[in-house]
Amino acid sequence: MERTMKKSKALQAEVNKKENIAEAYNKAFMAEIQPKGGLVFEDKYVKKADGYETCLHVYDMKTTQNTFWLNQLMQRDEVIAVMDVLTAERDDILKTIDRSIDEFYARALEEKSNIEQLESQMSISTLQRVANEISQRGESIKIVVNRLYLSAATREGLDKKINRLKGELTGLGYKTTILLTGMKEEWDGLFLPLDKQMESNFTINGKYIPARSLGGGYPFHHKSLEDPYGMYLGRTSTNGVVLFDRYMNDNRNRKYSHTFLFGQMRYGKSTLLKKLFEDDYNRDNFIRGFDKAGDFEEVVADKGGAYIDLAGKNGRINWLEVFSTATRSEKDLSVDHVASFHQHIAKCKLMIGMLNSDFTETDLNEFGRMLAAFYVDYGLWVDTNEPEAQQQTAIAGRPSADYPILIDLLAFMTQKYQQVIEREAPTPARRVRIEKIRNTLDSMLQENGNIFNGRTTVPNVQDEQVVFYDISSLQSLSSNVFRAQLYTAISMIWNDALRNGRKMKQLYENNQVEWAHIRRFSVYLDECHNVINPDNKASVDYIIQFQREMPKFFGSVLFATQTIDSILKSNLANDTNEALKTIFALCQYKFFFRLDHSEVDTVQRVIGDVLTDSLKGEIPKLQQGETVLTTGATEAFKMKVFVSQEEVDRFKGGN
Template identity: 35%
Template sequence: MALFGTNPAKAIAHYEAEGYDLGFLSRVAPQGGIKFPDRNIRMGDGYVAMLYITDFPETIHDNWLTRVINRDGIIGMVDVKTMDRNAVLKNVKRSVAEQSSRIQEDNTSAISRNEAINKYQSLNEVAEDINRYGEVTKAVQVRLYISKPTEVELEREVALIRKDLDAMGFRAYNMLFESSDHYKALFLTPKKQEKQLKVKRIGQQMPARTLGGGYYFDHAQLTDPTGAYFGQTLTGGPVIFDIFHSDKIRKSFNAIVFGTMGMGKSTLLKMIAEEQFAKGNYIRGFDKSGEFYDMIMEQGGQYLALDGSDGKLNMFEVYATATMSAKDLTPSQVGSFQQQIAKLTMQFSLLNPELKEDDKNNLRIWFTNFYIDWGLWNPEIDEENDILGLDSNEYPILSDFRDYLKGLPLGKSASRELKRTKEKVLTLIEDLITSNGRMFNGHTSINHIEEEQVVFFNIDGLVNLSENVSSCQLYTALNLFWSQALANGRKMNRKYYNQEITVDEIERFLILIDECQNVINGNNPRLVEYITTFQREMRKFFAGIVFATQSPQEILPDGNDSQVISKLKQIFELTQYKFLLRLDQSVNEKMKNTLGDIIKESEYDLIPQLSQGQVLLSIQGANNLVFNTRPTKQQLERFKGGI
C-alpha cells in the first residue's frame, strides 16, 4: 500500500494516466508479497537465492558461459559493461609493476615467482592487445537466481550448484545483506545498478573475445514489439509474434501453415486469430470442419454456411469496392457499381464456363439496366447515386433478375445469338433457383456485414456441389472479403495520413483459410489468379491472408500442367511467413520443389521429426527458427481440441 500512499484512488488514477497497466502488473507481481531478509529472498510461494560469481578460472574453455548459466530451474543474469580504455591500461600497468616486483624479490619462492611470471606475461599480452589491436575490455557480472518451495530444498540446490561451479574453477557466493539489491538487479541496466544499488560491484574484467567465446550464439527468439506470446524456441527464447509487424525486411502480411493432422495446425491458427481479435482487428475466414464455430460465437462473431443451409450471400448486393481517386479515399458510387457489374459477370461465367464474350457483353448490359429498372442506379447523376451501404433487404435478389429478364422484350430485330444468350442465361438462373435456391436466391443474412469484427464461412457443404457452383460461391465470398478489406484499408490510410490515429491504432484486416486446398487448387485457376492479386495488393491496405493445409501435395497434386502449377506456386512465394509443423517424410521432395532453398537441407530433414506443437517458422528474408507453441490452458479449453 506504500506504493499508493494514503489516497489509493488518486494514486491509481495517476499511474493509469502515466500509461501503466495496473491489471497486468498485479498479475505478474509476486503473489503473496515479498521480503528481503539477510540471506534468501522470501516470497508468498517459496524462496529465492542469488549466487554471485566472484572468481573466474585463469584458463577457460570455449562456450564456458553456457555451462555456467544454462541450468534447469534457474534464471541466469549476465550484465556487461564496456570499460574505459585508459582506465584499463592504467590498472594493467600498475599490475604489471606489482608482478615485476614479486619476480625480482629475493625472498620470493620458486612457485610464487613462476605465478608472478605467468601473470606478468598475461598482463603484457592484454596491454599489447589493447594498444595494437584495439581490444575492448568488458566488466562482466554473472548472477544465478534459484527458487524452491522450501528453504531446505533451496539450500540443497544452492550447494549442488556451488559444487559444480567450484569444479569448473568458478567461485560463487550467496551475498549476505544484498538480497534486495540483487532482486532489483534483474530489472536494471549496469549503469542504473551503479546508481541505485547500495553495494556497487564492478564485475570480472575480461577481453571482449573471452566473453564472446563464452556462448554458442545459437540463441533464437522473436520479439515483435506489438506481438503476442506464441511459445518458446529450443534455446528458451520467447516467440512474441505479430503477423502485421512491419520493418525493413518484413513488408507483407501473408502466411501459410503446413502440418499433418493432430500436429497443432488449427491451434496455431486460432492463436493467431485470438491475438488479432484482442487488438480489435477485423477477422474473416473459411472453416471446413466447423471447429472454429465455438471460438467465433464466444467472440460475438457471425458464422454462415456457404451452401445456404444456414444463411445466404446475395450476389446482387453492392459494396464499396472503389474510391474516388488514389488520394480521395471516399467510396465511389460509380466505381463500385462498375465493379459490381464486373463481379456479377464473372460469377455467371464461373457458373457457366461456356458463356462467350458476346454473352458476357449482353449480361453486363442487362445487369446495368436491371439496377436502373429497380431504381437503384441512374447513369445521369453518377456520384449522386446512393447504391452503397443500404440495408440488405433493399437490394434485389436472383429471382428479381429472372423476372426482369423474362419480361425484357428483345424486339423483332434481335439476332438469333441474342435470343440464344437470353435463353441460356434464363435456363442457368432457373436451374440455380430450383436446385440451389437456398444458396443463391435471397438477401444476405447478415445486415451490414462489413461492420462485423469477426465473420467466418463454413465451406464444408460446397464439397458435394458441382465445381461451377462451389467456385462461384467461393468467388462471391472472397470478393466480399476483398471489398471489406479495401474499404477498411482506405479508411485507415485516410485517418493515419491525416494524423487522426497512430500506427498502433490502425485496425488491420486478416483472412484465414483453413483446409485451403478446397479453395486454391488446380481446378480453380481463376480463383487462384484472383487470390494472388489479392496477396499482392493487401499490404497497402493493412490486410493479410493466412492459408492452412496438410501439405503442398494437397494443393499441387501430380499431373497438373506446368502453367497451373506455376500459378499455384506464386501463392507460396507471396507468403512472408511459412509455418511448418510435422510433415510425412514422403512429401519432403514436394516441399523442396515448392519452397526451394529458403529452407536448409538440415531443416527439411528436421520437419518429419517435429513433435506435436513444434513449428519451424520461416520468415522471408530473415532467419528461420524452431519453437514450441505454448497455448494457455484456458486457450485449449476454448479451442476444444488442439495440442
C-alpha cells in the same frame, strides 16, 4: 590552529559528500525492493525471511570451448547468473605468463611419465601462443568471475538445486564451489563492480581469458521478435521472447499483414489461428472468416459474433449483387464502380466456370457479354464505353433489393438476349454456347435454387465485429457449388473491408487516430485449399486480386491448410504455379508446423532461400506447438507457441 581548520574543513567536506550520496538514493524505492525481514549471512547460505539463498562460484573451466559457450553457463532456469569482467594489466599478465612457462619447463624436466611431460609441453605451447597474441597482436586478457545464485524456500530444497546444478556443470567441464564464510562478499558481487570487489579482504580469484575467447562465448545470441505493440506468442528455440504484431510496418522488410499457416493435424495450427483471432478481437479489429469443421463456432459465440450458414438455412447472399470491391486509387478510397463491376463480372464467370467444368474460355466470354447486357437491360449499367458515364451508375453497394436474381437472368436470356443474338445471325457454334449457358443457369435454379435464386437475406452485418460463415452444410453439395458460394461470400466481405478502410483512412489522414489504433479488417480462410483451386487459374487470380486490394483497406488475409501440396501441385501448368507462388509471396508471415519430408523441398521452391538447411531439417521433426516462422525474405526462426490453460479450455476443437 591552521592545521586544525584544514582538518575540520576536510571532515565537513566528507560529511557533505556522504549526505549528497544519501540524498541521491530513492529511499522509498529502496524500501520497496529491500529483502523483507532482513538477511543473515551464514557460512554456506544467506538466510532470509522467506527462504535460503547461496552462490555457486565457478573457479575453473575447460581451456577449449565451443562458440557461444557461455550460453550453457548463463542461460539457466531459476538461476541468477552474474559475470564480472575486468581488463588485466598487460605487463602483469606477461610477467605471470613468463613465470608459468618457467614452471612448466621445470615440470617437464622432472616428470617421469610421458603423458605428464606431454601435458606440460602443451601448456607451454598454449602460454607462448597467448603471449604472442598479447605482445604482437594487441590481444587483451580479461579477468572473469562467474557466479550462479540459487534460492529455495527450505535448505533441503536449496541443497537439491545445488547438487543438480553442480552435476550438470561438472559434466560440461565447469568446476564450481561455495566459498565458505564468503556469503557477504558473494552477495556484494550482485551489485559491486569487480575492481571494487577486489579491494575487500576476501580473496576473489577470477579466470584469465583472452578477449577473443570471451567474445566467442557471447551468451545473449538468442533470436527474438519484440514488436512494440506485439502480443506474447511464445519463445524462440534460443529462449528469446516473441512479441508478434501482424500489423507492424517498418517501411523496410515488413509492410503487409497477410499470413499463411501450414501444418499437419494436431500440431497446433488451429490453436495458433485462434490466438491470432483473439488478438484481432482484443485490438477491436473487424473479423470475418469461414468455418468448415465447426472449430470456431464456440469462439465466435464467446465473442458475441454472428455465425451464418452459407447453405441458405439462415440467410442467402445473392451472387448477382454487385459489391464494392475496388477504389479509385490507393490514395482515393472512394468506390470505383467501373472496376467493381468488372470484378463482379469476372467473379460470375469464375463461378459459372466452376459449376460447369466443360466451359471453354470462349463460353465464359459469351456469358460475360450476356451478363453485362443483362445489367444494362435491368437499368443498373449503361451501354457505353465512357468511364465517367459508367461511374455515375453507382452500381456497386446499392440496397440488396435493387439487384436482380437468377430467375430474372434466365428470363432475360430466354426472351431478350435470344432475340438480339438471332438478329446477329449466330453461327451454329455460338448457338451451342448460348444453349450451354442457358442449361447451366437452369440447372442452378432447379438443383440449388435456395442458394442461387434470391436476394441477399443474411443479416446486415457490416457493423458486426465478428462474422463467421459456416460452410459445413455446403460439403453435402458438389465441390463446384461449394466454391461458388465461397467466392460470393468473399465479395461481400470485400465490400465490408472497403467500407471500413475508407473510414479509417480518413481518420488516419486527419490525425484523428494513430497507426497502432487503426481498426483493421482480418479475413480467416481456414482449409484454404477449398478457396484456392489449383486446377482453376481464374480462382487463383481472384484471390491474388483480393490480397492486393486488402492492404489499401488496412486489411489482411490469413490462410491455413494442412499440406502445401494440396495447393501447389507438381503437374500444374507453369503459369498456374507462378500465380500460386504469388499468393505465398504476398504473405508477409508464414508459419510452418510439422510437414512431411517430401514437402520440405516444395516449401523451399515456394519461399526461396529464407530457411537455412538446419531449419528445413527441423520442420519434419517439429513437436506439437512448435513452428518455424518466417517474417520476410530474410528472417526465419523456430519457436514454441505459448498456450495457457484458459486458452486450451476456450479453444475446443482442432489443434
